[in-house]
Amino acid sequence: MREAEHLVHKYLRSSKRFPHIWCSGCGIGIFMQALVRVIDQSEYSKDDIVLISGIGCSGRLPVYVDFNTLHTTHGRALTFATGIKLANPRLKVITVMGDGDAVAIGGNHFIHAARRNVEIASFILNNNVYGMTGGQSSPTTPHGAITASAPYGNIEPDFDICRLAEAAGAVLVARSTVYHTRLLERLIGMALKKKGFSVLEVVSQCTTYTGRFLQLNSPVEMLKWQKDNAITVEKAKQLSDTELEGKIVIGVLVNRERPNYHEQYQSLLGKKSKV
Amino acid sequence: MKKAVRKQVLLQGNEACVEGALMAGCRFYAGYPITPATEIMEIMARKMPGASGVFIQMEDEIASLGAVIGASLAGSKSMTATSGPGFSLMQEHIGYASMAEVPCVIVDVMRAGPSTGLPTQPSQSDVMQSRWGTHGDHPIIVLAPSSVYEFFELTVQAFNLSERYRTPVILLVDELVAHMREGVILPTRDSLEIEDRPHPTVPPEWYIPYADPGTGVPAMPAFGEGYRYHVTGLYHDVRGYPTVRTDEVEPLIHRLFNKISKDYDRLQWFDAFATEDAKITIIAYGCVARAALRAVQQAREKGLKVGLINLKILWPFMRRTISGILENSAKVLVPELNIGQISREVKRINQSRCEVLTLNKVDGTPIKPAEILRTLEEVYS
Structure with missing residues (x-):
């Protein structure tokens, strides 16, 4: 409690008019606390960090914390992040996006940021729904789920964000839930340290919409759902695809090395073409 | 003042743009290939590394302007270049930057246009999109060069204005000016006046990011300098935090407009030719102004009292300058490579002071001096 109080005063903006906009029981606050804890233990000063978001419930996160913060347009956080990182590589660039934000409207930017391998730690808060606009289907809404825009059940298949990130070239791909807070903090730390494009999918709960549609009627039930359905990468390896149906595989899925964009760009500096 | 003899060089319009950008201090370019703007990107790709700047090819034009805005927030003077379809995609972020x-x-x-339209031919059909393309009320500055040297000069000025007013500035160029080659003598960097965004003069703990210092343009530090602040596309209070308070929303939108409108007097940029005694004055811009100049010279040789105003700034519309013309001419002629976009604005402010004639060409070819001359002869009486 004492540590949490200390972090609140150190990292939250006293000048901001609280309370925050999130519903009670929302998972974003758990992620925000984990992020602040990890940064507090890191070598980065508050001046070094640029925290960038898109639009949606997750988009509101940066305003509350005392870093260089940027609330951009829907789906485009990674484009701003790319510009910032390349203009001043000394900065630690972090993006926070939602599921619809990152892989629907921002899908193109997401795959190319991963391919390009600009050093950006990207966190995707996946609550399987468009929460801020009132509970419409997102690309990660499960097949068959009832949403505000799929009143007869979702007939689209859902996206696996981590497999997309892996295929596109992200050098670190990991997943946690907000229930698994210790794992969450460890993975945030890994993402911040990675010298390339890292993706951490954070499975979170929208108690207001997903919860209602799934008939999980309280935040506790939703967190319990995360606990009961999560399975570690190691355990998952021993299971068949059918056995993994509906499970949330958590842990480090990909960890590899590849030259990042900035390192390669550095080698071009000073060049003068004769063409 | 150093007085070096400067050599004349043969430059394409798009090349001159890059020269101007680099001289103005541009050190970040993000773009996506598109005819007829691609040369700007290709030359930037060659030159930026040597200038210790950043060049990046993005996945689309939305991303390009996103990266440009990010780099600018990190302290770099930044730009992108595109054509109609890409310009349509950029509208979202033009609003954000505004x-x-x-x-x-x-x-x-x-x-x-519309749509893919005529990719390789000259047009002036984005005049209204450059003004109102992005949603919502917003101020904008749009410059229109009519020669290779002017493309250089106005690119430098575009950076100066964007830094001075903290606003996106658009260079609206037609394919003819972009692709034409002319001999130009470029000035030295020392001889140019280069402006930078206002920087805070107070320590971080005293800094209020969107407070009006009296000029309407708040001070802007770069991310990483110790002034941690919040940037958003939402209506925000002076600290940058989202707001729906009526006493914060309305002052913000008014300040955004006023920071530019208070300087309307300084933003009357045009070339006037033979306007003093003109009975008919041509109002033109871009490549059409070149044809118009030739037509006016020929008409004068024939004894017709005609003149020309070549507009360098399209938006904010130079109401003061144009009003003067409407006051003193019997007729004005507005030739354009579109269905009538600037002429519509001229008519709007005319208030029956004189007769506003149009000459619109939309077949993908430039307006020739002879066409303008013929029209002048027809309407001269």
């Missing part, structure tokens, strides 16, 4: 007050320069080498 709302968040992030300096940036956008070149639109126009093609005829």
Whole structure:
């Protein structure tokens, strides 16, 4: 409690008019606390960090914390992040996006940021729904789920964000839930340290919409759902695809090395073409 | 003042744009290939590393302007270039830059639209899109060069204005000016006046990011300098935090407009030719102004009292300058490579002071001096 109080005063903006906009029981606050804890233990000063978001419930996160913060347009956080990182590589660039934000409207930017391998730690808060606009289907809404825009059940298949990130070239791909807070903090730390494009999918709960549609009627039930359905990468390896149906595989899925964009760009500096 | 003998060089319009950008201090370019603007990107790709700047090819034009805005927030003077379809995609971020007050320069080498239109032919059909393309009320500055040297000069000025007012500035260029080659003598960097965004003069703990210092343009530090603040496309209070308070929303939108409108007197940029005694004055811009100049010279040789105003700034519309013309001419002629976009604005402010005639060409070819001359002869009485 004492540590949490200390972090609140150190990292939250006293000048901001609280309370925050999130519903009670929302998972974003758990992620925000984990992020602040990890940064507090890191070598980065508050001046070094640029925290960038898109639009949606997750988009509101940066305003509350005392870093260089940027609330951009829907789906485009990674484009701003790319510009910032390349203009001043000394900065630690972090993006926070939602599921619809990152892989629907921002899908193109997401795959190319991963391919390009600009050093950006990207966190995707996946609550399987468009929460801020009132509970419409997102690309990660499960097949068959009832949403505000799929009143007869979702007939689209859902996206696996981590497999997309892996295929596109992200050098670190990991997943946690907000229930698994210790794992969450460890993975945030890994993402911040990675010298390339890292993706951490954070499975979170929208108690207001997903919860209602799934008939999980309280935040506790939703967190319990995360606990009961999560399975570690190691355990998952021993299971068949059918056995993994509906499970949330958590842990480090990909960890590899590849030259990042900035390192390669550095080698071009000073060049003068004769063409 | 150093007085070196400067050599004349043969430059394409798009090349001159890059020279101007680099001289103005541009050190970040993000773009996506598109005819007829691609040369700007290709030359930037060659030159930026040597200038210790950043060049990046993005996945689309939305991303390009996103990266440009990000780089500007990190302290780099930044730009992108595109044509109609890409310019349509950029509208979202033009609005963002306007709302968040992030300096940036956008070149639109126009093609005829709508849609993919005529990719390789001259047009001036994005005049209204450059003004009102992004949603919502917003101020904008749009410059229109009519020669290779002017493309250089106005690119430098585009950066200066974007830095001075913390606003996106658009260079609206037609394919003819972008692709034409002319001999130009470029000035030295020392001889140019280069402006930078206002920087805070107070320590971080005293800094209020969107407080009006009296000029309407708040001070802007770069991310990482110790002034941690919040930037958003939402309506925000002076601290940058989202607001729906009526006493914060309305002052913000008014300040965004006033920071530019208070300087309307300084933003009357034009070349006037033979306007003093003109009975008919041509109002033109871009490549059409070149044809108009030739037509006016020929008409004068024939004894017709005609003149020309070549507009360098399209938006904010130079009401003061144009009003003077409407006051003193019997007729004005507005030739354009579109269905009538600037002429519509001229008519709007005319208030029956004189007769406003139009000459619109939308077949993908430039307006020739002879066509303008013929029209002048027809309407001269």
